[in-house]
Amino acid sequence: MKKKSVTLRAKEIKQLLEKDELTIKVCLALKMGYTIQEIAKKTGIQIRMIENIRNDLLKEKILEAAPDDMYKVALQAAREDDDFASVLAQAQEYHKRDLLPRHILLLYQIMEYGIDTDVLLYLMANLQENEKYSEEYFAKVAKQWKDSNILHFEDIGIKETEDEYYTAAKQGFAIHRMLTKKELEYIEKWKRYGLSYKLVKLACERTVFQTGKIAFAYCDKILREWQQNNVQSELDIATLDKEYKKQRREELARRKEMSNRKRRGQSPKDSETTIIQNNILAVQNVYVTNNSEEKENYVDDVGVENLDE
Numbered sequence: 001m002k003k004k005s006v007t008l009r010a011k012e013i014k015q016l017l018e019k020d021e022l023t024i025k026v027c028l029a030l031k032m033g034y035t036i037q038e039i040a041k042k043t044g045i046q047i048r049m050i051e052n053i054r055n056d057l058l059k060e061k062i063l064e065a066a067p068d069d070m071y072k073v074a075l076q077a078a079r080e081d082d083d084f085a086s087v088l089a090q091a092q093e094y095h096k097r098d099l100l101p102r103h104i105l106l107l108y109q110i111m112e113y114g115i116d117t118d119v120l121l122y123l124m125a126n127l128q129e130n131e132k133y134s135e136e137y138f139a140k141v142a143k144q145w146k147d148s149n150i151l152h153f154e155d156i157g158i159k160e161t162e163d164e165y166y167t168a169a170k171q172g173f174a175i176h177r178m179l180t181k182k183e184l185e186y187i188e189k190w191k192r193y194g195l196s197y198k199l200v201k202l203a204c205e206r207t208v209f210q211t212g213k214i215a216f217a218y219c220d221k222i223l224r225e226w227q228q229n230n231v232q233s234e235l236d237i238a239t240l241d242k243e244y245k246k247q248r249r250e251e252l253a254r255r256k257e258m259s260n261r262k263r264r265g266q267s268p269k270d271s272e273t274t275i276i277q278n279n280i281l282a283v284q285n286v287y288v289t290n291n292s293e294e295k296e297n298y299v300d301d302v303g304v305e306n307l308d309e
Helices: 010-017 021-031 036-043 047-059 067-080 082-095 101-111 117-129 135-147 164-173 181-192 197-211 216-228 234-263 268-302 304-308
Strands: none
Touching: 010 021, 021 036, 021 047, 036 047, 047 067, 067 082, 067 101, 082 101, 082 117, 101 117, 101 135, 117 135, 117 181, 164 181, 164 197, 181 216, 197 216, 197 234, 216 234
16 A cells, blocks of 8 residues: 655644654554554554544544544544533434444534533533534534534523422433523423422433433423322322322223133124023023913813813
8 A cells, every 4th residue: 555645734733742652653654654563563562552543533523534434433423522421322312222433423523512411411401402402403502502512501691490390300310411491391380280390300210210211201290290199208109109000900900801702703802792691591481381281281181072072
């Protein structure tokens, strides 16, 4: 493979001057087109060490990465950077499946805009709430915010509330961002139910346990049921749960019985019809038997001779 000559920009030279001799050598060799294996063979440096140096250079943009290399850097960042991991997790929740490499790369590039992670998560949630979320559209809006110097919540004009119900919902759902307008509307609704913020937190936790995700609408159903049943404490919840389980068992037993009847080729309606028919037959049999006995008695009383007349 023919190695190419290297031209360094002033910014790159300034960055490299701050590095140690080994990093400079690896950087220049990679820019000239040498592979990691070739560099390791010529210098005796371990491949793992060269890979770490290259990844650092890619992060600092001293090296321009090929798409495959950039994807590897993004994956490494997902393992090491909690903020990037949280953005990926939220995006994956919206997709309901594993993210494609192009999605991961796009999200990694958005993280380079310098926008606070909380602001990015807030933006993602708002787009999803309005059914406009996609990585491409998210990147477009995030770029507009960056160009408009919207990097922090203060730049949007949003201030986080200290409300107990707000905090309870965030803790119950394990949300690490500002709540959206629609989510805040749910919280205001929950306050009107007259339930304590502790019960709201319990309902949020139960929602995540039962659905595996943040679902304000599902949580609202739980809280509405608690309100309708005058729940005021965890003991009331336990009593309500016990009653629900009892009803559930009875319902399952009823369904099982219906299933068994279907397997026997007999529906509940057919079963009732059969019982009625059996009762009718029994009555008819009694009637026939009684008539036969009466006829025999009549013959005995009148005599055969009279019958011949």
